[in-house]
Amino acid sequence: xxxxxxxxQSTVLEHLPSISTEDALVxxxxxxxxxxxxxxxxxxxxxxxxxxxxxxxxxxxxxxxDILTEAFDAEKNRIKNEVIAARLQSEWEDMTVPxxxxxxxxxxMTQVRLDxxxxxxxxxxxxxxxxxxxxxYLNFDAVNVPxxxxxxxxxxxFWLEGDGNVLATQTSCMQNLxxxxxxxxxxxxxxxxxxxxxxxxxxxxxxxxxVEWIVVDKWIGISHLxxxxxxxxxxxxxxxxxxxxxxxxxxxxxxxxxxxxxxxxCDGDGCRICKGSGWIEFMxxxxxxxxxxxxxxxxxxVYSGFAFGFGLNRLVMIRYGIPDMRYxxxxxxxxxxQF
Ligand code: DAH
Numbered sequence: 001x002x003x004x005x006x007x008x009q010s011t012v013l014e015h016l017p018s019i020s021t022e023d024a025l026v027x028x029x030x031x032x033x034x035x036x037x038x039x040x041x042x043x044x045x046x047x048x049x050x051x052x053x054x055x056x057x058x059x060x061x062x063x064x065x066d067i068l069t070e071a072f073d074a075e076k077n078r079i080k081n082e083v084i085a086a087r088l089q090s091e092w093e094d095m096t097v098p099x100x101x102x103x104x105x106x107x108x109m110t111q112v113r114l115d116x117x118x119x120x121x122x123x124x125x126x127x128x129x130x131x132x133x134x135x136x137y138l139n140f141d142a143v144n145v146p147x148x149x150x151x152x153x154x155x156x157x158f159w160l161e162g163d164g165n166v167l168a169t170q171t172s173c174m175q176n177l178x179x180x181x182x183x184x185x186x187x188x189x190x191x192x193x194x195x196x197x198x199x200x201x202x203x204x205x206x207x208x209x210x211v212e213w214i215v216v217d218k219w220i221g222i223s224h225l226x227x228x229x230x231x232x233x234x235x236x237x238x239x240x241x242x243x244x245x246x247x248x249x250x251x252x253x254x255x256x257x258x259x260x261x262x263x264x265x266c267d268g269d270g271c272r273i274c275k276g277s278g279w280i281e282f283m284x285x286x287x288x289x290x291x292x293x294x295x296x297x298x299x300x301x302v303y304s305g306f307a308f309g310f311g312l313n314r315l316v317m318i319r320y321g322i323p324d325m326r327y328x329x330x331x332x333x334x335x336x337x338q339f
Contacts, residue, residue, distance in 0.1 A: 016072070135163075171191070
């Protein structure tokens, strides 16, 4: 019996260090010291022994129970410490390291505007910021928009209180100011925010961005216009883009043209972006109307020029495949983080 007890003690003490969880330890402890545990069963047999044997074996059994109880407690502490050490290891953080900086990024609209500005500065253009509040005169009269033109109507223009003040509906409102303020040759690009009283949907917003550009000098013709547009678009899309012109009416130009460019995504074969036509309708342009040149303080017999204007929102949508214009003004960072 004594031998059996001794054996039990050494088996248990040998096995204990291999236990790694508290649950397993509790289970093992029950199987030895619990109500039906091995040691408990041995102790039950004590009553069958002679009184002498009972006292030696009983004493040994009690000693072993104490030793094992102590060993189980010690293992419990070991396991607890191991768990804490593992957590410290895995959750450890060096609080002295500076937090990783999540840097913001430029709005896609700003990125494309900067690209456009870059192309034009390389071609010798000056950059002017457009006005957001302007006058009826600059927005309409000075660029030859007739008094009866529907664009002046309440539906399109936000009229402000006061003497003929409006929110700019087009960056063309800067043409007159620039012609008056600058000496020829004039080469200017004018990005700006414009406003129209429109119903908002996926392709229209009441607030959007345009880029205008004007060139005024002697002997300016349609070929300069063509070169400038082609250069800008090829730069923006990083590949050669061709353009085509269709007659179009804008009061500030004569002749006026609508400019389409070859779809840079399918190279003219037809795809989803160009709706199968191979061309993307893009902007209005033309040779500056003599009335506008004269109103700008220059002699149209001597000077000519070209002007064009496009919606920056649309260019950005095409470049990045953005399906809905309303994303631009929404404060959703999931949209912004993509750029
Ligand atoms: N201002 C025109 C618009 O908002 C765009 C435009 C067309 C500008 C022709 C021009 C131009 O300079 O020549 O729709």
